[in-house]
Amino acid sequence: MKRYHPLLVSLHWLLAGLILFSLLYGSNFLEGMSNDDPEKITVLKVHMLVGFVVLILMLVRMVVRIRTKKPAEIDTGNALINKAGKYAHSIFYVLVFLIVASGIGISILTGLPEIVFEGSGAALPDTFNDLLSKKAHGLFTKILFILIIVHLLAALYHQFIRKDRLLSRMWFGGR
Numbered sequence: 001m002k003r004y005h006p007l008l009v010s011l012h013w014l015l016a017g018l019i020l021f022s023l024l025y026g027s028n029f030l031e032g033m034s035n036d037d038p039e040k041i042t043v044l045k046v047h048m049l050v051g052f053v054v055l056i057l058m059l060v061r062m063v064v065r066i067r068t069k070k071p072a073e074i075d076t077g078n079a080l081i082n083k084a085g086k087y088a089h090s091i092f093y094v095l096v097f098l099i100v101a102s103g104i105g106i107s108i109l110t111g112l113p114e115i116v117f118e119g120s121g122a123a124l125p126d127t128f129n130d131l132l133s134k135k136a137h138g139l140f141t142k143i144l145f146i147l148i149i150v151h152l153l154a155a156l157y158h159q160f161i162r163k164d165r166l167l168s169r170m171w172f173g174g175r
Helices: 005-028 040-068 079-110 112-117 131-160
Strands: none
Touching: 005 040, 005 131, 040 079, 040 112, 079 112, 079 131
16 A cells, blocks of 8 residues: 555645644734734634634544554654654644644633624733743644644655655555
């Protein structure tokens, strides 16, 4: 078998897009907006909904990954790099779940569900920055972004330097 299950491939690319969207949306829109800006509630709603969808899809992806056959692991010829590649994928799951959990923590501690989804009319807090969950959320997203860049560079290295067709494993076609 040369490729991952088509559902796993679909989830991989869908989640990649949603996670990148959420990371960039959060850092480019949410971070720069004042909490007294009326548009922030709409921006928060989108960010929170995408985060929830990411959580659900990550859980589905985890189940699909466990239950489906996988192609043989790539051997780079270096045991340390092989282990790093293997553990990096587990770290992706852990980071995404930590980011979602810290986002839920921010939400619960500040009453965001009532404000954002139920239209309670309450004002957003002056700042989220004093919350430990907000600090964790920011730290985890920065680590995830770095890991994504390393992951992308590793995939490009495999594809274009090693020429081992690694990217074809995570694409559609005969298994």
